Amino acid sequence: MFAMRCLRNLNSPPFEISLDYGDDMFLxxxxxxxxxxxxxxxxxxxxxxxxxxTLVVVVWRGVWTFMDFYFENNGIPDFWSYPIILIVFLIQLFILKLSRKLSRIPKLCLQNVYVIIALIGTISVWRGIWEILDQYFLPG
Structure with missing residues (x-):
């Protein structure tokens, strides 16, 4: 996905929100x-x-499975993800200003690192939501 420059396709809510008005929704x-x-x-x-x-699904599933394995073996709770998303939102304008100043390759690297951090936070939030559903609303 790095080589094809399509890493931005990994984003989803809560990191990215799309409004469905206008004709742009259907492009x-x-x-x-x-x-x-x-x-x-x-x-x-x-x-x-x-x-x-397919690559998006593979990356999401891979990161989710890695987090399941890593967190369960180290006793880390699922709710740690909310600070990551908060940090990603807070540094968004800083990353935008910094990427405007950078040249081509450093700019691409900075944006890719930012998207990967946002992806980890996003998947963590969805894991947390899933865990809440499993424990409190849909046990068993």
Whole structure:
């Protein structure tokens, strides 16, 4: 996902929120942005939907499983994730200003590290929600 520069596809709530008003909600950019009249448009859509979405699921599942293994073996509670998301939100403007000052490669590295930290916080929040559901609302 680093090589394809599609790491931003890993984001989801609570880190990223989308509002469903206007026509932008129904625009789905593809990976290579091939013209719709081109013969390669179907391959571009297929790649964007099958490969990228599959990689997103693999990354989410991998990070979730790693967190399950690591936290359960070290006795770390699931609610530790909320400070991570808070920190990610608080440094968002700083990262934006800093990335505007950086050149191409350092800018890309900074943005990728920020997205990875946000991904870890986001998955932790969803793990915490799942744990609350398991313990209090849907036990067994």
């Amino acid at each position: 789905f950019p593809s990976m290579f942005k091939v013209n719709k009249k081109s013969k390669l448009f179907m391959l571009d859509c297929l790649f964007s939907t099958v490969i990228i979405i």
